[in-house]
Amino acid sequence: MKSRYQFCTQTAVAALLIGLTGAAQAQNADTIETVTVTGFRASLASALSAKQNSNLMIESVAPEDIGKMPDKDVAESLQRLPGVQIDRVAGEGTQVRIRGLSYNVTLLDSDVFVTGREMYTSGEGSGSGAGNLFQNSLEGIPSSLIAGIDVYKSPNAALVAGALGGTVNLRVRNATDGEEGLKIGGNVGVSYSQGAAHATPAGAVVAQYKFSPNFGVLAAISYDEHDVRVFEAQAQNRGNWAVAGPTTGIDNNIGKNYIEQELAYLTNQKVDRKRLGTFLGVNYNPVSSVQMGLSWFHSFLTIGRQDVSDKLFIHSNGEAQGLDASKAYSVDDNGVVLAGTFRSHSAEGATLVEKDKNIGDNVQFNIKYDNGGKLRASSKFSYGKGSMYSEFVQADFRQSGYNIDFGNRNASNASLFTGNLPGNHFANWKACGGNKGDAGRTLNPVNCDFSYTNVKGLYQRVSYNIADMLTNPDYILYKSHWGWDVKSKNDQWALRGDVEYDVIDKVTVSAGLRHASSNVDYDFGRFLLNAYGNGTCSFNDASRSIVAGVTHCANGQGQLSWEMDQTIRGPWTYYQDPDLPFVPVQTATTNPERLKMIKDFFPAAGISEMLAQNPDQMMSDPKAWLQSINPNAPLQRFKDAINSFKIAKKVSEGYFMVDIGKPADGFHINTGVRVVKTQLDIGQYILNSNPAPKYISTATWNGLPDVGSTSYVVTKREYVDILPSLNAYVDVFEGHKLRLTAARVMADANPWQLGAGMYYNFTHATADVRCNVAVQASTGVCSHDGFYFNNGQGGNNQLDPYRANQVDISWEYYFGTQGLISATLFWKGVDSFTTSSTISTTVMDDFGGTAGGITKVTNGRGGMIEGVELNAQYAFENGFGFNANYTYAKSKTQNATAFTSNLGFPGVAQNAYTLQAYYEQGPFAGRVSYTWKGSAVGSAYQTLSVVSTATGGTKTYGVFDRSYGQIDAQLSYNITENLGVVLEGRNLAAEATSSYLQYKNQPFTYDQAGRSYALNVKFNY
Template sequence: MSYMKYAPRRAALLAGISIATLTIAGQASAQDAASMPQEATAEEGNAIVVTGVRASLSSAQSIKRNSDVIVDSIVAEDIGKLPDRNVAEALQRIPGIQVQRQYGEGSSVAIRGLTQVRTELNGRDIFTASGANQLSLEDIPSELLAGIDVYKNPSADQIEDQLSGTINFRTRKPFDFDGFKAAATLTQSHFDLVDKFKPSASLLLSDRWDTGIGEIGVLASMSYQKTAFRQDTISTEPFYTLDPSNESDAAVLATLGRTGQATTLPHGTGIGQVFGDRRRLGMDFAVQWRPSDTLELTAEVFRSDYKFRLDDYSFFAYTSTSAIIPQPGAPFSYADNGDFQSGTFIDLPIGDNTSAQTRRSKTTDYSLNLKWEPTANLTVRADGQYVDATTRNLRSIFGLNGTADTLYQDISGSVPVVNITASNGLANVATYNSAFYLDNLNESKASDKVGRLDAEYRFDGGILSSIKAGVRYGDRRNKTIDTGYRYTGLSSIPTQLETVNLDDFFRGDADLFGDIIAFQRGIIQNYQQTLDVLGIDGPPAYVQSGTNQQRQKSYAGYATAFFKTDPVDGNVGVRVVRTNLDVSGYYQQTPIIIGDDGTETTGPTVFNPIAVSQSYTSVLPSLNLRVHLADDLQLRFAAAKNIARPSFTQLNPSLTLTEPGSAQQDQVHTASGGNPNLKPMKSDNLDVSLEWYFSRTGSLTAAAFYKRIKNYIQTAVSTRTVTFDNGNSYDYEVTSYNNVATGKVKGVELAYQQFFDFLPGPLSGLGMQANFTYVDSKAPSPATAGPVTNVPLELLSKYNYNLVGIYELGGVSARVAYNWRSKYVVTTAGNGTGNLPIFNKPFGQLDASITYNVTPEFALTVDGVNLANARRSTYFGIDTRPRDVVVNDRRISLTARITY
C-alpha cells in the first residue's frame, strides 16, 4: 500500500495493482487512469517491474512526479486490501488529512483543516441521505474500492463545492483485468472492550469476452462487514462562574469561603457506557462494452447498505442552571484561576437513563458513461447518473429521576473521580421518584439527477497541448420527516429493571460509585417491546410540521487550456456555476398535557410554515503550473477560487420545541435548527510545492498552502425564552449556524517515503513513510467575553503527523503506523458551556499489520487497531475545565485472502 500524489492526467495508475510498470501514459483523466489494465505495457525494453508494496510505492512516486494537479491517493495493494479496513482511517495517513472518530472508528475527515469535503464515486456525486451533502465515510465497505483520490486544489474541469478538497472513491471495472479474475476475503475480528467476535467477507468476480458486437466485460463485487464496539465515558458539565451580585451565588461563595474570589463550579457529572455494532453491505455491478477502438460504454450500479445500532446506560448527577450546594466544611481545591478541582456537593438531582439508537442508510448509484474518440485528437465523454438515498433513524430513551445525598468529584487527574451516594443506595428502586420515556423517529430521502458532457481536443504541436470544455447539470433533492421527541411521563416506575455492575468500567481504572439500577438492555434494544412494556400505544405519528425539504439545481460550464513549453507546463481555466436553491420547513411548539390521572403526554403541535429561496452565480478561475528545475527536482504552483454551499442540514429552517415534562425540569433545555439564509462559503486558494525524487522509491516533498475564506459557517448557541400556549415559559439553548466574516487557513506539509534497498540482506526489506502537517487558522469565537474570544476553525489541529514503518521481503509484508494530532476545536459553542468552545486534547493511535503470502494466490493477514489503548479527552475552552474522557476497543483481525 502507498500514500501518494495521484495524477488525474498523464498517469498510468494501475487500480488495485500488485504488479506495476513505471511508465508515463500521455494525458488521461482520473477515470481513464483508474480503469487501465491491471498490467500495463511499457515501451519495449523500458519496463521496470516491481511487486507488492514496492509496486504501490514506486507507482505512487512516478504518478506524483508526472501529474498536472495536486492530488494524493491511496491504492489497494491487492483486491480487497486497503491498508486500513476503515476508509476514514486509511485517509488519515495522507498529508493534510485529519480524521474524526465516532465510537472508536474513523467517521469523517478534514482536509487541510476544513471539513467542507466533497465526496465522489468514480468522479460523480455520492452522498448519504442525511442533509450533510456528502457520503458518510463509515458507510462504505473498503473491500469494494480500488483506490481513493484526494484532490486538494481544484482545476476548472472538476466539480465545484469542494472548499477543502474532493475525495473520489474508485471502484474496479472488468476492463481493468486481462481476462477472468476472482478474489475473496474472509475476516474474523475481536473487539476487546465489548469482548465480541464479528465476521467480514468479500467476493469479486470479473471476466471479459470478444464477441460479434465487440468486447464485453462484466464485474460483480460484494462486501459484508460486521463490527462491534463499546465506549466508556466520564463527563463533567456544565461549568458556571459564580456571580457575587446574585444572592444564591453569594451564599455559595460564603459557604466555600471564597467571597471576593473568582470561582467556577461544575454543575454536574456522569458516566456513560455504550454498546453497539455496525453492519456494512456493499455491492458493485459493472458492465463495459467496447464495440470499436474508438467507442466505449460503461454502466455501473453501486449500492451501500449500512446499519448502525447502539444501546447504553448513563448515570449522572447535576443541577443544570440551578445553584449547586457545597457540603459545609468539606475540603475543596481550585486551580490558580479559581476553577474547581475537587470537592463535595449535597442534595442534587440524579438521572439514570437507558437508551437505544438505530440508523440505516442506503445509497444506490446508477451511472452510464460513454467515451468516444472520433479522431485521434478529439475525445468526447457523456455521463449520466441517478442517485437514490434513504436514511432512517430511531432514538428511544427511558429515564429515572431521584436525589443524591452527596457527590464527590476530583477532576484534577487524567481520569476523573466520581462518587455519588444515596441513603437507599443507587441500585435501589426506592432512590428514584419518577420515570419518563422519550422517543423520536425521522426519515430522510434524497436523490440526484446529473447529466454531463465533456470534450477535449489535443493539438499536435506548439505551446498549447489541449483544450477541454464541458457542461454539467445537477438536480439534488432532500426531504426529511420527523416526529419530534415525544415525551411520556410514566405514572409509576416499571418493574423491568436490572442491576448494572460497573466494576470493569473504563477497563477497571475508574474510581466510581458501585452498581446502579437501570431499565433492561434486552428490552430497550427492541423498540416495539419497549412500547409494549411501558403501555404506550404505538410510535409517534409523523405530522406535517415535521417535514423539511431542500432542492438545489446547479448549472455549470467550464473551459481549460493545457500548455507545455520547456521547462514549464500546466493548465489554466475557469468554471461558471449557477445555483438555484429552495428550502422549506416549519417552526413548531408542542406543549405538555396533563391527564386526569396526572400523567403527562405531548399535546397538539402549533406550527408556522417557512420557505426561503436563493440564487447566485459563482465564477471560479484556476491555474496550475509546474517548473522542471532539474531531472529530479520540480516546483509547482496552483491558484484557484472555490465555493462550498451550506449543507442541507445547515439550511434546514425548521425548529422544533417540545415543552419539558416535570421529570425534565432540572435539565438543560436544548433545541437545534438551521439557518435558511446562510450564504455559500468562498475561498481563495494558493499552493506551492517543491518535490525531489532521489531514487526509484525515494522522495522528499514540501508544500505550502493558504486559503482565505469568506462567509465561513460556524456553530453558535443562543438562549431563547419560549412561552407555550398554556402560558408556561422556559429558557432554551438553541444551536444554529451563522456566517462569520472571514476565516484564514495556512500551513505546510512535509512528506518522505523510501524503501531502503541499499541495506544488506534481510534489512533491505525495510521502508518508511512519514509526513507532517502544520495548519494555522483563526476565526471569531461566538463568545463576546471570557477567557476564549478567538478559536481555530472547527475540527482543525495545528499539528498532525504520521509515521509508518514498512517491511517487505519474500513472502512477508508488515506495517506499523502511528498517527498523532494536536488539540482541536470540536465545536465553537456547546450547550451548557457558557458559550465556550469545546476542545479535544492531543490524540495518537497505533495500528499494525503483518501479511504472509503462503502461495502467490493465498495470503494471511493479522492486523490490530488502537493497540496502545489511547484515551480521548475534551475540555471547555481552558484545560482546567474538563468535559469527557473516553476509552474504546482494541481490534485484532485475522484475514484470509484468495486471488485467482
C-alpha cells in the same frame, strides 16, 4: 496586514506565473489509470506514480491486493495522507478533513455518490447532547470495494464544484483491465475490540471475468461487523454551565467561586456496526474508438448503539446544592474543581438505544469516444439514492426518592407506597433524597451525595456516600420513557458531457456542460402516547369531563390544568412518566425483569457495576418497547415540523479549459474557468409567535406544535459562482518538479443549518423551585409543577455558500526506488464562515413565560488557513521502507471566547504528522504506523459554550479537542502465492479522544474505545 508567509507565497506565485505564461488543460487529469498491485510496497508505488504523473495537487491510496484496502472504511484509509485528518466516533473514522476543512465533496468516478450517511443528527437524549451532527460521514463505505482513492487539494475547471477543502474521488475497477479469463481475490476473517462481548466476522470477494479484450464483468461483495465498547464521559446538557457564586442561584458555601455544569454523564456505551457493500460493473467496447461502462454500487450500514449512563447531579433544578464545605475540597485558581464532595438530593441513571439503517445506491453509465485523433468526447449519467432511518428510545430510572401524586393520578398503584408518611407519595421510599428543605419530603433523610475527583482533566472519578447506591434494586423507580426518530431521504442525478480538441501540437482545449438535481427530505418525529384514551379518564375508570379546560374524573378528582388542558395541548404525552396521569408506576422490585447489571461499567471512573434498564429489551424493536410501558394507551408517531425540512437543489454548470505542454516537455500549464448556477428551494416550518403556539401534547416542552401553530414557507435562493483555476508544473531538472496551483472554490452551506426551524428546550421544575424565583413568585403563577423555557436554537435559510481563494506552491523530488521528498506551502482565504448569535427571548411556558437565549446560525466574517506540508518516503532494496509526513496549519476565524479572539477553524490541528515503517521481503511483510494530530478548537460537538458568571452575567468559554495519537500495526505471511494470513492491530496504545472546556483540566468529553484486532486470510486465483 498580510502575514510574512502570505506575502512570500504570493510573491513566489507571481514569479512562477511570469515564467509559465500561457494557459492549459488537464486532459481529464482526475482520471488515473488503474494499476494492478500486489502487497503494501507496490500499493505505495502505485500511489506515488499517481501523484508524480498528475497535473493536479493530489494524494492517492491504492489497494494492497484485490479486495484489500489498508483499513475498514474509506475515512480510515485516508488518515495517513499529508494534510488529511479524520474525526472518530466510537473508535472508528467518520468525517474527513482536508487541510482542516470538512466541507468536502465525495465522488464516485468523478461524479455523484450517495451513501445515506450524508447528514445525521442524534436529536436529544441524556449522554448525547442535543443535535450532534456528523455531515458527510464516510464510515458506511467499505474500502475493500474501491479500486483506489484520490484526494484533490486543488481543482481544475473540469472537476465537479462544491468542495471548500478538497475532493475525495473513489475509483472503481474496469472489468476490461488485465488478462482474459477469471480472476478472484479477497479476504475473510474475524475482528475483536477490547471490551466487546465477542469476535465478529469480516470478508470481501472480488471476481472479474474478462471475456475478450472488449468485454468484461466485475462483481464484488464486502461484509464486516465491528462491535465496540466505549467508556464515555461528557458534560453537554440543556442547561448552561455556570460559575457557582452569590447571584447564579447555586448554593455556594465554600467561599470560593467554582465552575460547574448542570449534569455530568458517565456512560458505558456499546456500538455494533454492520457494513455490507456490493458492486457490479460491466465494460464493453463495441469498436476500438468507443468505450462504455455501466456500474452499480450498493452500500448498507446498520448501527446499533446502547448507552447506559450514570447522571451526576452537580447543579440541576435545585436538586443539587454544590460543594459540601464540611468536606475536603480543592478548587484551582481558574475555578476548576479538582476534588470535593457534591451535595445532591437526587440520583438518576439513563438507558438510551439508537438503531440506525443507512442505504445507498449509485448507478453510473458512461461512454467515451477516442479514435486517436484530435477530438475526444465523453458523456456520463449518474444517479444516487440514499436513505437513513434512525430510531431512539430512552428510559430514565430514578435512584432517589421521586414524589408521585398517586391519589390523584395513580390510585391503582397505591400499594406501592406502603410505608410512606401521610401526604408523601414515594414508591421508592427507601432511596436517598434528603428533605429538600420541607420536612417529611421523603422517608429517607440521607442525601445522595458523592465524592468527586478530577482525573487529569479527562473525566470524573466518583464514589457515592451510599455504597450500594447503583446496585440496590430497592432504590430504583422507572421514571421517564420517550422516543423519537429521524427519516432522511437524499436523491441526486447528474448528466454531463465533455469534449477535448488538440488545437495544435501541445495545446488542447476542452469544454463541458453538467446539469444536476438533488432533493433532501429530512423528517424528525416523536412518539406520543394518548394518555387519556378515547374520552376516558383512565382506561379502567368512568368517563371524564372537561370544565373550563380542566379534566375531571367520575370520582370527582380534578387534574391540574397544565397537564390536562385539552383546548391547548390535546390528549397526547411525550414523556411517559409516573408523575403524569395514567402512566403506570413501576419499580425494580415490582418489575425486576426490566433490570440488567452492567458489568465493567466504567472502572476508571470508580464504577465497577450498575443496575440499569436493560438495553437489550429496548434494542430489538424500540417503538414496540416504548408501547409496552403502557400497552393500553395508543402510541403514534407525530412529525416534529419545526425540526423537519425539504431542500431541492438544481445546479447548471459549464467549463472551458486550455492545456499547454505534455509530460515529455517537462512542463504543463492548465487554466480554465467553471461557471456554476445554483437554485435552492428551502421548505421549512416556522413556529408562529402570535398568538402563542398550541401543542399536541401535555406540555409545551414536547416541542410538537399543532399545524395551526406553524407556517410552511418555501424560500427560493439563486446564486452564480465563477470559479477560475490554474494548475502548472515544471520539471526544473531531473526528478525535481515545481508546482503551482491557484483557484476560487465554493461549497454549499450545511443543509441542516439551512433548513431547520426554531427549536425550543424546556426543563421540568417543581412549584417550590420556580416560586423561589422572585419575579415568578410575584405573578402568582407558580402554584403548580410545570416546564419552563430554557433556551432555543434554529437554522437560517439565508446562509450564503462558503467561498474561498486558495494558492499552493510545492517542490517535489523523486529519486531512487520509490523515493520522494516534497514540501508544499498552502494558503486559503475564506470569505465567510457561519457563526452563532444568541438573543434573550421570552417564550410562553407553564409559568407564564420565561426569558432564555435563542441561538441562531448567521453569516459571519471570513477567516484564513495557511501552512506547510512536508512529505518523505523511500523503499530500500533490502525490503525495508518508510513514509512520513507533517502538516503545520495555522488558521483564524471570527469566533472568539472571553479569553481569546480569532479562534482557529473547528477541528483544525495546528500540528499533525504520520510516521510509518514497513518491511516486505519474500513471504513475510509487516508495518507499523503512528498517526498524531495536536489540539484544536472543538469540532465533534460544539465550539463555544456560554457560561453564567458568579456576578449574574455570562461569559463565552471555548471547547477544545485534545491531541490524539494512534498506533496501528500489521503482520502478514504468504503461505503460497495465492494464500496468506494477515494479523492487524489498531489503536494499540488504547488512546482516547477527549476535549476540555476552556481550561485543560476542565473535563468536557472523553471517549475510550480501546484496542481492536483482526485476523484475516487473503486469497487470489
